[in-house]
Amino acid sequence: MKKSNNFKLHKLVNNRIPSEILGCIRKWGPISRARLAENCGVSRPAITRTVSALLQQELLVETALSDSKGPRRKDGLVLNPEAGYCIAIAYTVEGLNVIAMDTSYTVVAETSRWVDLHPMTEEERLQTIFESVDDILAQTRDLKGHCLGLAVADPGVIDHEAGIAKWSSILQHWHNVPIVDIFQKRFQLPVLLLNGASTYIRAIDRLEMREQSENMFFVQFGAGIGCCFKLGGIYISGNAMLAGEFGHWKVTDEPVQCRCGGVWCLEAVAALPA
Template identity: 30%
Template sequence: MGDKSYLNRKNIIDILLTLQRKNPISRAEIARLSNLTPATVSRVVTELLKRKILRERGPGVSIGGRRPVLIEFNPEAFYLAGIDLGITKVTGVIIDLHGNILSKAKLDIDVSEGKDRIIEWMLTVTKKALSSTSRLIRSKLTGIGVSLSGIIDTNKGLSVFSPSIPNWHNVPIVQLFQNEFHLPVFIENDARAMALAEARYGAGRNYDNFFCINIGHGIGSGIIINKELYRGKTSTAGEFGHMTLVPSGPLCHCGNRGCVEVMAGGHAITASAIRVASSGGNTLIKELVEGDIKKINAEVVALAAKKGDDIALRLLNEVGRYLGIAIANIINLLNPELIVIGGGVSNAGEFFFEEIKNVIKKRAFTTMVNNPEIVTSALGDDASSIGAAALVLSEIISTKGLLNV
């Protein structure tokens, strides 16, 4: 293990991982964050500049003396693909090393059509995203990241189980993509992929430790510690949606009662709104769907609330209160610098966030010393697919190195 090539490889990995945490960055700061000597940093950076993996950028801010030259990823060194499987659509993106989207493809789907169709759609979207880029970009594609809901086995490359997709068990996603594209393929849970995207390119860019919640039909989350995803022993960390809020609450599809997801997810909002509308409640929600109760969903409720409908406001306030309680617990547990909220329900409007913030202020014990900012996702609908692509770079650096270094 002490031989020179191993050390060189390890130094390169350490420096590239540091660049992932901060990009652009000075040589001195790389040395400080990576615990390598300035001489080693200088030697390895020179090598990576020569290989065009990194590039120099104009002087940074002076801390006394000459302003340092900053080092950053050469955005055109490699390209990354990310595919996200949602319940109603598949999204695919090709990004450069700065997180810019160069190509995007989207397909509306219906997961009830079964496993084979879903896989076909995922491969089709990947091909579409690839075919609308140049041949040069395709030749520099380093790998493909895939994100989807549910339990993932990152080591075996399996989607073990997804509660939102019928008959979906142990699907060998990595193998299926590798057979088709002959590239390295990695897999991650969609909420954790979203957190990674926010850490690299979004709302969490300037933070080391934060908590990112995805509130869509279901509720997931990703924990970022020291700029990296915290996965836990078997890659299931972050199941915020299945923390118990109300012990005798409604049954959740996970088998437990009163989970955060069943009290505050998109499905919960829809179910409550349908209940009120069908029991003759006087609400704008019914007018917005022209009396067709089947068309009620969380977006409709949010729209009615924005127009000042009392019942919609009350429903979303209740959801905000439950989320506030759950987030207060997270703040007490993790002491994060920031909370990022993404997913469809996060578009519900300012009043919704106000309710969450009020509850946190009342309930979190530690807010007297730490009242973290609560912000919406900076990457919106594309967060999970960008995160899946970002995953490729992290995995390639830490497991294989770049360019067989």
């Protein structure tokens, strides 16, 4: 695995203004500095300073704008696809998928492993995931950029702020697992923990819908049932990230036992194992 030279890089992009600017460029690039200031609501001097730093860190590159002609054509800013890549990890009871994607949203490495994760101990499950991530890091060893971080999509209830997987109705021995801490220590990289359904709706919204819809309702169906909402342009997670626990709504009068320990749940009567 390549070592990042960039504690300063992570510090830079985690600041509010650089993060907002990168988000605007991701969404609207190639984009001029003037339009960037207008769309982000950031002052021109702040745009100039921050863009210079991002260009120096090679997170951005400049390209001629298609609507700019003549001897003084304006340059637009886009994310540098060779700046690095992120690794995304998604696991369910049926197995796991791990991909590496560069900043232009091109998949540069991918691995899938179909294995029954349900009965594994916490240690066995983590080791299985680690092996797949190590495989991806080996595949990306010769890329120009370095790994910017990991994103972990957990199928259960999470504490996003604490970076903990609280519990899952489809995975045994999976209670209060400090995912972020464990993965950071293992890979020495920044780690983001998200709920599986909320991750998928973001991917569909950004990559397929191009963020053109203000309102979405996404249902994830398989060994479990989950959902995520986007209302008024905002992803709704609810108190304790429980807004998407659609599978545990009470839907029947029959005393059907659910793996969560309750009865009458939608997941107990409609998920694939049912």
